[in-house]
Amino acid sequence: MDIQGKTAVVTGGASGLGEATVRLYAAKGANVAIFDMNDQRGAQLAAELGATVIYQNVNVTDEQSVASAIDATVTAFGEIHICNNFAGIGDAKKTLGRDGAFPLDIFNKVINVNLIGTFNVLRLVAQQMSTQQPVTDCGSRGVIINTASIAAYEGQMGQAAYSASKGGIVGMTLPIARDLAQYGIRVNTIVPGLVHTPLFESLPEDAFESLSKSPLFPQRLARPDEIAHLSQFIVESDYTNAECIRMDAGIRMQPR
Template identity: 80%
Template sequence: MEIKGKVAIVTGGASGLGEATVRRYVDNGAKVAIFDMNDERGNALVAELGDAVIYQNVNVANEEAVEAAVAATVAAFGDIHICNNYAGIGNAIKTVGKDGAFPLDKFKQIIDVNLIGTFNVLRLVALKMSTQEPVTDCGSRGVIINTASIAAYEGQIGQAAYSASKGGVVGMTLPIARDLSQFGIRVNTIVPGLIHTPLFDSAPPAAYEALSKSPLFPKRLGTADEIAHLSQFIVENDYTNAECIRMDAGIRMQPK
């Protein structure tokens, strides 16, 4: 599917991996709706990128909020061809720690945003995509790209909730791709490793250097635009479907 002339929704699109993907899509001629809760960054991107983007304040786990934002996207741009689900949160809490058992509400919060939020957005976007006319010779109507993490496979100490949420994203990739194949909608998941996002800007230099040595090669953290580039590849390559693609320079995470 060619990106030029298409319409994308990018959750978590106001910063980090989402922002890099928004910029890459706009550079390639797409219109983009940013779903995020960072009004300052979202509005700043609209001011910078102009009519190619709109911003919607969206809690991805809220059904009514997502329905309204999808409707606003359709009203602004028409059909929806691409959906990137980057919105997510994390915590670091041991199953049993010095303060007792992992608080159940904190576990549920991670699942609610990362897993249920991802499914909430993609199901509502897929409903709209399923009604559209195909845009390729092979009958493609849309592409959904979710985001997991290598923690889905190699979760570290304290990552029970985060790993469970991202493992759920990996696990639902194939069945949802099967569900949506009848409509010509592809579903894939990007599985990032250590990617330099604003979160790392406050890391102590020694810790950052140690993390940079963890991948096999190259010995550095990945960039947000490298993830965005992979997203572009997935959109443009119609034969990429039902895949969970690790992008981690060969790293395998240790327990801590």
């Protein structure tokens, strides 16, 4: 699928991996709808990138919020062809620690945002995509790209909730791809390793250096634009479907 002239929805698009992907899609000639809850940053980014980018305040866990934003996107751009799900949260708590058992409300929140929020968006976007005419010779109507984490495979101590949420995204990739194949919609998942986002700027220098040396090669953190480039590849490669693609420079996380 050619990105130029298509319309993309990017959740978590106001910062980090989402922002990098929004910028790449816009540069490639796509219309982009940023779905996020950071009104200031989302509006600034849309204003910076021009008329082909809009911002929508969206709570990915809320059905009506997502449905309304999809309607607004279709009103603005006509159709939706690409969906990137980056919106997510993290948490670090042991199953049993000094303060007792892992609080269930925190576990539920992580699952609700990362896993259920991803599914909520993709199912409603897929519904819209299914009504559209194919845009490729092979009959493609759309591409959905979810975001997991290497924690789905090698979760560290304290990552029970986060790993469960990301493992769920990995686990649902194939069945959803099977469900949507009849509509000409592909579904893939990016599985990032350690990515240099603003979160890492707050780490002590020795901790940052240690993390940077963890991958096999190259020994550095990934850049958000590298994740965005993988999204570009997935969109443009019509034969890439039902895949969970690790982008981690060969790192395998240790218990702590």
